[in-house]
Amino acid sequence: MTEPSSVIRVKAGGPLRGIAQVPGDKSISHRAVMLGALADGVTSVEGFLQGEDCLATRRAFEAMGVLCEDSSATGMRIHGVGLHGLSAPAQALDLGNSGTSMRLMSGLLSGQAFSSTLTGDASLSRRPMRRVSEPLARMGAYIEASDAGTAPLRIHGGQALKGQPFELAVASAQVKSALLLAGLYADGVTCVTEPGISRDHTERMLASFGVDVRVQGRRCELRGGQRLAATTIDVPADLSSATFPLVAAAITSGSDVKLPNVGVNPSRAGVLKILEMMGAQIELQNVRAAGAEPVADLRILASTLHGVEVPAALVPLAIDEFPALLVAAACAQGETRISGAEELRVKESDRIAAMAAGLKAVGVQVEERPDGIIVQGGAVSGGVVESFDDHRIAMAFAALGAVAPDGIEIRDVANVRTSFPNFVPLMAQLGLQIEEWA
Numbered sequence: 001m002t003e004p005s006s007v008i009r010v011k012a013g014g015p016l017r018g019i020a021q022v023p024g025d026k027s028i029s030h031r032a033v034m035l036g037a038l039a040d041g042v043t044s045v046e047g048f049l050q051g052e053d054c055l056a057t058r059r060a061f062e063a064m065g066v067l068c069e070d071s072s073a074t075g076m077r078i079h080g081v082g083l084h085g086l087s088a089p090a091q092a093l094d095l096g097n098s099g100t101s102m103r104l105m106s107g108l109l110s111g112q113a114f115s116s117t118l119t120g121d122a123s124l125s126r127r128p129m130r131r132v133s134e135p136l137a138r139m140g141a142y143i144e145a146s147d148a149g150t151a152p153l154r155i156h157g158g159q160a161l162k163g164q165p166f167e168l169a170v171a172s173a174q175v176k177s178a179l180l181l182a183g184l185y186a187d188g189v190t191c192v193t194e195p196g197i198s199r200d201h202t203e204r205m206l207a208s209f210g211v212d213v214r215v216q217g218r219r220c221e222l223r224g225g226q227r228l229a230a231t232t233i234d235v236p237a238d239l240s241s242a243t244f245p246l247v248a249a250a251i252t253s254g255s256d257v258k259l260p261n262v263g264v265n266p267s268r269a270g271v272l273k274i275l276e277m278m279g280a281q282i283e284l285q286n287v288r289a290a291g292a293e294p295v296a297d298l299r300i301l302a303s304t305l306h307g308v309e310v311p312a313a314l315v316p317l318a319i320d321e322f323p324a325l326l327v328a329a330a331c332a333q334g335e336t337r338i339s340g341a342e343e344l345r346v347k348e349s350d351r352i353a354a355m356a357a358g359l360k361a362v363g364v365q366v367e368e369r370p371d372g373i374i375v376q377g378g379a380v381s382g383g384v385v386e387s388f389d390d391h392r393i394a395m396a397f398a399a400l401g402a403v404a405p406d407g408i409e410i411r412d413v414a415n416v417r418t419s420f421p422n423f424v425p426l427m428a429q430l431g432l433q434i435e436e437w438a
């Protein structure tokens with residue numbers, strides 16, 4: 001992030017209580033803009049996340065000639081230009097901090113008649129992009145990256161793409177989605193098989209736009225050339241964002257928090273299972289469908305947590321929630337062990353190293369492993385931690401501040417705006433003693 005100055009300070013206080021509306025899902029908001037842009041007709045979106053990551057996606061499509069009109073604070077009307085209607089952007093598309101934008105758009109832009117350049121901030125420019133550029137090249141795409149395989153990416157248009165079968169080495173919704181989006185422009189069938197389940201928002205949303213996507217377990221496929229018909233999209237509250245108030249409430253005695261209308265897509269809801277294994281009391285009330293996605297009102301009560309060994313199969317289903325889960329582990333009785341989570345090292349920061357450094361700084365015993373971490377629960381004091389350019393690290397330590405006797409100061413927190421712009425006021429509304437200083 002470019003504004004490293006602001007800090008969050010949190011003091012231990014009373015319980016967290018009340019009802020809070022968490023903002024819209026980041027993954028679904030990105031996809032709404034992308035698919036809405038490619039559709040024929042006007043797509044109405046409600047609950048769009050006005051966070052920097054999704055706004056970067058919106059600006060990129062506006063730069064390619066797509067009109068996105070605000071219809072309310074979180075409502076948007078996207079005037080689709082059709083599968084072949086995007087126009088060449090005049091400049092490089094700056095995707096800020098957003099890996100989802102860069103990886104999904106690499107696929108989508110590989111199918112265009114024009115060339116484009118994708119750039120990002122310092123954190124995004126360190127993240128590995130060969131995981132998309134290499135399989136896309138197998139389809140016939142031509143993407144130039146730095147020698148390290150990172151952004152800026154130059155995507156050469158006008159290539160004839162050919163559908164392929166892919167066996168991914170890592171379960172990744174971003175890679176799967178990049179291939180499916182390129183597949184819309186490819187001759188024949190693009191088929192992606194993953195080693196584990198990853199979030200399936202792209203498949204669900206493509207189906208809402210009328211695309212025939214066939215899903216069977218860990219495998220999905222589509223035939224190229226299908227057109228998308230505009231639709232309406234209700235974006236649920238983001239479970240990844242909801243995890244911070246959930247964890248803060250779980251660890252702070254006397255808490256009782258309700259978060260309405262949160263996405264609970266099973267390909268994404270590993271965090272709820274892991275917290276329940278740890279002894280958290282979470283109720284899913286009023287489970288229902290919001291368009292293509294399941295949602296529920298979540299109620300959480302404080303409880304005594306205990307350490308667990310996180311099952312490997314749950315890791316990709318909770319991949320963004322580990323910073324917050326490690327905070328829960330720090331407050332649990334006994335040891336929590338996570339393995340098979342090397343992907344955490346290539347997110348906005350190296351989340352294993354960042355969490356290990358921060359937890360040590362506030363008095364928690366941890367052992368870093370190449371593919372995970374072991375946390376000894378029960379001994380949080382407080383102190384100063386760094387966000388390491390990463391919104392989820394910043395918010396995780398803010399949640400831990402709820403029970404840190406000496407308080408926690410988190411440095412460099414402007415990045416919170418990427419995914420949860422009203423994080424500080426929302427947590428304060430629930431009773432957390434939190435302040436942000438510019």
Ligand SMILES: O=C(O)C1=C[C@@H](OP(=O)(O)O)[C@@H](O)[C@H](O)C1
Pocket residue numbers: 026027028100171172173174175177199319320343
């Ligand atoms: O497809 C998506 O919207 C996302 C997929 C995940 O990344 P990977 O595909 O790298 O696991 C996740 O970490 C990211 O925040 C959002």
Ligand SMILES: C=C(OP(=O)(O)O)C(=O)O
Pocket residue numbers: 053097098099100101320347348392419
């Ligand atoms: C990893 C994340 O996002 P992205 O990959 O889109 O930057 C995240 O939000 O935790």
